[in-house]
Amino acid sequence: MSWFDEEGRGGPVPVEDVLTAPNLDLLSAIVGLGALVSCGRTSDGGAIGFTVTLDGRWRREYFRDADELQSWLLEAKEAVEREDRPPRASSRRRSRERGS
Numbered sequence: 621m622s623w624f625d626e627e628g629r630g631g632p633v634p635v636e637d638v639l640t641a642p643n644l645d646l647l648s649a650i651v652g653l654g655a656l657v658s659c660g661r662t663s664d665g666g667a668i669g670f671t672v673t674l675d676g677r678w679r680r681e682y683f684r685d686a687d688e689l690q691s692w693l694l695e696a697k698e699a700v701e702r703e704d705r706p707p708r709a710s711s712r713r714r715s716r717e718r719g720s
Contacts, residue, residue: 632665633684639668640686646693653700672696674703 639659647657656673667682670689679696683689 630666630684633661633667635661635668638683638686638689640690643686643689643693646690646697650693650697650700653697654705655696655700672700674700675705 650672651657654674657670658673659668659670661668662682667684668689669680669682670692671678671680681692683692
C-alpha cells in the first residue's frame, strides 16, 4: 500500500469540542450584526465548515479546533462591523396590507 492509499490522520470531530461557549457567543454576535452564519459537518465528519454571508458575499472555512475557530470568528465579527451598511430596520410597528 502506498502513502496515497492510506487514510487521513483524523477521525470525526466532536461538534461540542468546536462549538464552545465563547464560539457560540461570537456566532450570536455576528448574527446580531446582520450576517447569516451557517455551519455543518463535512461528509466524513472530519471537520466542521462555517460560512459567514453578508450582502451576498460569503467566506467559508473548515475547523477541527475550537481555538482556530475562535480566531476566525473574531476576524469575521470585525469584518462585519467594518462594513458600511444601511441602517437597520425600524422597530416601529407598521400596518401591512393583506392580499385578497
